[in-house]
Ligand code: HEM
Ligand code: HEM
């Protein structure tokens with residue numbers, strides 16, 4: 001296809017051509033594709049047959065949708081809406097009530113095996129799944145109805161991917177992610193709280209262009225976006241290696257832009273492209289503006305990454321109930337203290353015993369057999 | 370009193386012991402620093418790279434540690450009689466009896482020490498726990514060292530959970546190693562004094578002494 005051809009097609013789209021090409025170029029860059037692939041992405045994105053998408057909302061805050069469609073990146077949001085045909089999405093669709101449910105049924109039957117199912121939010125499984133119902137049906141039922149008919153499921157956000165905040169201990173509703181319930185349909189996880197719209201866009205464009213989902217890591221996250229640790233791409237890494245650390249928010253080191261490791265940055269251990277792709281089209285990301293990464297793309301991050309301003313979680317004292325938690329270092333020190341005391345007593349008893357027994361002899365007890 | 374001299378430990382076991390012991394000391398020291406880099410350079414334009422250097426030393430020691438564990442694994446199966454797991458784990462009636470006798474002796478309840486050429490069963494259990502936790506350190510360590518490697522990712526996730534969980538375990542187990550080194554040194558010295566078998570030198574020259582009853 002020549003440049004002239006797709007230029008015309010793009011002109012018919014609702015976003016202007018410049019934005020459209022820009023969006024596709026950003027996605028290509030995120031995907032690690034060369035510039036020469038951009039026309040292919042554009043061609044796939046502008047093909048007459050826009051893939052129907054069913055967007056399911058379960059236990060969530062709608063933050064993923066908000067960040068995708070609103071934020072200060074309206075162009076990307078509109079671009080996505082132009083590329084896909086969003087047939088069912090509770091937040092943005094015009095239909096409501098029975099009408100909406102009817103649209104859902106029609107879409108999944110009409111495009112059986114062809115539509116993309118996007119899931120936002122965790123799925124509660126406890127007590128028959130009653131903690132999340134839409135139109136009288138539980139989230140578990142809706143997912144079991146829709147997912148097997150989809151060509152692929154995209155779990156957007158950490159909740160849909162791994163359960164998210166409602167799956168944090170003690171997980172009162174038994175919330176799980178899509179991958180725990182759906183088997184047989186290809187699933188891709190785009191975790192993050194919320195995830196970067198570019199990662200979602202890249203996944204969709206990859207699917208449209210190459211007719212398959214991008215390669216993933218062991219947690220089902222696309223490698224192009226979640227293949228490397230934040231810590232290995234961070235602009236403050238030189239400060240880390242040099243041992244220049246922020247000790248306290250607002251101190252001189254913080255003003256100098258030093259590494260946030262000691263104030264709890266979870267960049268080591270978190271996989272995402274935040275340092276490279278950044279957010280909201282203004283080149284910003286959390287660590288860049290002085291706040292540590294909280295590890296929002298990782299499973300169980302509410303449990304394992306908290307306290308957010310400390311390096312590691314505290315140790316729960318067994319028998320002390322949920323309430324007694326202290327730092328791992330202080331637990332280690334205490335155990336060593338008790339050990340030292342025990343060793344001291346043991347040695348003292350030994351010496352005492354020797355003094356008493358060997359008054360009569362100068363043999364060791366062992367030799368008196 | 371006359372003593373009989375017997376070879377207890379092969380050269381490979383002694384090599385294992387000292388490379389293991391030295392690497393643990395280095396790993397704990399550098400690990401502590403990695404956990405809490407207490408120096409703060411503050412000065413820009415320096416070229417000392419303290420944290421990067423500590424990591425580097427940690428990784429070199431980690432490879433020595435891993436090699437030592439592999440050597441011990443080989444000896445557990447193919448070493449001499451004292452070195453095989455059969456000799457010092459509470460899996461034979463003789464060893465179980467030895468376990469109780471040893472505990473009684475260590476607590477000064479009994480003066481009799483059930484001598485053996487190899488480890489006593491109490492020590493054996495302690496060493497096995499150390500060996501297994503050493504393997505956990507290796508798995509969690511390599512999982513963190515090669516975050517993009519599929520093999521470590523698969524097994525790390527399966528056995529330890531998300532990476533932050535592995536980091537947490539890695540840190541907690543460091544405390545076990547400090548505890549072990551401390552108790553180990555005390556018991557070795559204590560036993561060397563009380564049991565007179567030349568225990569400490571045995572881990573250097575391989576030979577232990579037993580009172581000659583004949
Ligand atoms: C100068 C310090 C040390 C001395 C004198 C020493 C001495 C000994 C001796 C005498 C034994 C044999 C004990 C027996 O028969 O039960 C032994 C075994 C052992 N030591 Fe040490 N040790 C030292 C430091 C360490 C350290 C720092 C570690 C690691 C944390 C360590 C780990 C071990 C292990 C794992 C064994 C069992 C060997 C086996 O697998 O068969 N040692 N040590
Ligand atoms: C007895 C053995 C070991 C001890 C006591 C030890 C101790 C530690 C400690 C305390 C930390 C800091 C953890 C934190 O607070 O984040 C650490 C970090 C680390 N250790 Fe070890 N370690 C041991 C063995 C190993 C081995 C065998 C490897 C294998 C390569 C390894 C690789 C690492 C790595 C990669 C880190 C960096 C974690 C990060 O990215 O923050 N360690 N170690």
Ligand code: SF4
Pocket residue numbers: 230231232234235236237238240258259260261265266267268287292293
């Ligand atoms: S700020 Fe965080 S991600 Fe960046 S180098 Fe420091 S610890 Fe790593």
Ligand code: SF4
Pocket residue numbers: 192193230270271272274285286287292293294295296297
């Ligand atoms: S920097 Fe960390 S916490 Fe922030 S969005 Fe990226 S992965 Fe999530």
